[in-house]
Amino acid sequence: MISESFSINEKGHLTIGGADALELAAEYGTPLYVLDEEAIRRACRRYRSSLERFYGGNGRVLYASKAFCCKEIYRIVAGEGLGADVVSGGEIYTALEAGFPAGRLYFHGNNKTEDELRYAVQNGVGTIVVDNLTELRRLTGLLEETGRQQDILLRIKPGIDAHTHSFIRTGQIDSKFGFALETGEALEAVRAAAAAAPVRLKGLHCHIGSQIFDVEPFRHAAGVMADFMGEIKKETGLELETLNLGGGFGIQYVEKDDPAAYESYMEQVAAEVHSRCRRQGIPIPEVLIEPGRSIVGGAGATLYTVGALKEIPGVRTYLSVDGGMADNPRYALYGSEYEAVVCARAGEPRTETVTIAGKCCESGDLLAEGASIQACGPGDILAVLATGAYNYSMASNYNRLPRPAVVMVRGGQARLAVRRESYADLVRNDL
Numbered sequence: 001m002i003s004e005s006f007s008i009n010e011k012g013h014l015t016i017g018g019a020d021a022l023e024l025a026a027e028y029g030t031p032l033y034v035l036d037e038e039a040i041r042r043a044c045r046r047y048r049s050s051l052e053r054f055y056g057g058n059g060r061v062l063y064a065s066k067a068f069c070c071k072e073i074y075r076i077v078a079g080e081g082l083g084a085d086v087v088s089g090g091e092i093y094t095a096l097e098a099g100f101p102a103g104r105l106y107f108h109g110n111n112k113t114e115d116e117l118r119y120a121v122q123n124g125v126g127t128i129v130v131d132n133l134t135e136l137r138r139l140t141g142l143l144e145e146t147g148r149q150q151d152i153l154l155r156i157k158p159g160i161d162a163h164t165h166s167f168i169r170t171g172q173i174d175s176k177f178g179f180a181l182e183t184g185e186a187l188e189a190v191r192a193a194a195a196a197a198p199v200r201l202k203g204l205h206c207h208i209g210s211q212i213f214d215v216e217p218f219r220h221a222a223g224v225m226a227d228f229m230g231e232i233k234k235e236t237g238l239e240l241e242t243l244n245l246g247g248g249f250g251i252q253y254v255e256k257d258d259p260a261a262y263e264s265y266m267e268q269v270a271a272e273v274h275s276r277c278r279r280q281g282i283p284i285p286e287v288l289i290e291p292g293r294s295i296v297g298g299a300g301a302t303l304y305t306v307g308a309l310k311e312i313p314g315v316r317t318y319l320s321v322d323g324g325m326a327d328n329p330r331y332a333l334y335g336s337e338y339e340a341v342v343c344a345r346a347g348e349p350r351t352e353t354v355t356i357a358g359k360c361c362e363s364g365d366l367l368a369e370g371a372s373i374q375a376c377g378p379g380d381i382l383a384v385l386a387t388g389a390y391n392y393s394m395a396s397n398y399n400r401l402p403r404p405a406v407v408m409v410r411g412g413q414a415r416l417a418v419r420r421e422s423y424a425d426l427v428r429n430d431l
């Protein structure tokens with residue numbers, strides 16, 4: 001199967017983290033998000049051990065919260081010794097509610113509001129990753145008011161065009177995120193930050209995009225960033241301590257996906273950082289990485305109940321499920337591909353080709369087209385695999401569908417991490 005979280009038991013049923021998918025569906029209902037906690041923990045440990053191996057431990061793994069955000073994930077990644085990247089007041093709030101150490105939070109975003117910045121500063125968020133000069137001024141003003149100091153990084157666009165979907169490509173000059181290198185804007189920002197007394201400029205950040213399969217754009221970005229740190233030293237005398245290289249490591253969604261082996265990223269990028277720093281005559285910085293998708297994506301699946309099958313001769317067969325774009329908008333957004341399995345017959349040959357449709361009132365509400373699955377009918381439980389990232393976190397109440405529950409599985413035992421929304425939840429804020 002596409003990830004180690006999925007297997008088939010002696011009954012021929014799909015298992016997720018060792019738990020029988022049919023039993024989970026019977027106990028918790030569908031649609032249901034299921035996450036394999038051991039796989040999440042393994043991914044955290046793998047990242048930490050490769051930082052140990054390739055950077056001598058001088059670094060930190062930050063979980064990119066936006067991939068999957070709820071209190072339980074913060075407890076898990078905190079327990080694994082990770083920091084976290086947050087992008088809104090709401091993510092900060094969730095982390096703090098879960099008891100996540102504020103000092104290990106890194107606050108990102110291209111348009112943090114004044115309220116969010118104040119909230120972050122007052123709650124001791126460790127580092128703010130400043131995106132633009134307006135934000136730097138806003139933050140400086142706020143710190144002067146409160147008499148506090150704040151560690152910051154500057155988000156830089158290294159000018160890399162990673163080969164991934166344009167909606168999730170962020171390193172090129174035409175991006176809403178960060179300071180451009182090519183135009184001199186980035187160096188100006190460094191000078192401005194160094195001159196702003198209440199901020200302590202710790203270093204730089206870049207993030208070139210998501211679901212990237214090749215090592216080359218990461219290596220390239222790391223080289224550009226290290227060179228820029230050298231240039232900063234030459235131009236201003238400043239020796240920056242921290243280099244945050246972002247996330248974006250790709251995962252396998254369908255058979256044909258072939259992301260670079262994950263240790264290979266780390267090794268090649270580390271070699272580039274070391275050689276560039278040596279050439280620039282600067283010390284090796286503390287290196288931060290921010291994986292999101294690659295920590296939770298392959299660890300999750302969504303269970304649905306099959307409703308109607310609609311065969312349109314010579315056209316296609318629609319298989320409708322009890323969820324759709326409200327719990328997984330990624331096909332509608334980016335045409336993302338997924339693999340689906342009929343849970344009761346996971347080991348049997350895939351004889352059917354279907355379009356998996358959701359129940360929302362949109363023709364674009366699809367989860368997969370041309371999906372090859374086992375024979376099934378109304379009432380069968382269907383699993384869509386590798387939905388751990390950017391599904392629950394992107395879910396909506398479109399068509400007033402209550403958001404599904406999230407279940408964590410550990411050692412074959414399931415527990416609720418997020419309750420299923422009720423109809424009452426849907427009108428909670430309605431006046």
Ligand SMILES: *Cc1c(COP(=O)(O)O)cnc(C)c1O
Binds near residue numbers: 066207209292293
């Ligand atoms: C989205 C994002 C990440 C995580 O990206 P993944 O592809 O999920 O690993 C990391 N850092 C920043 C700044 C991001 O915006």
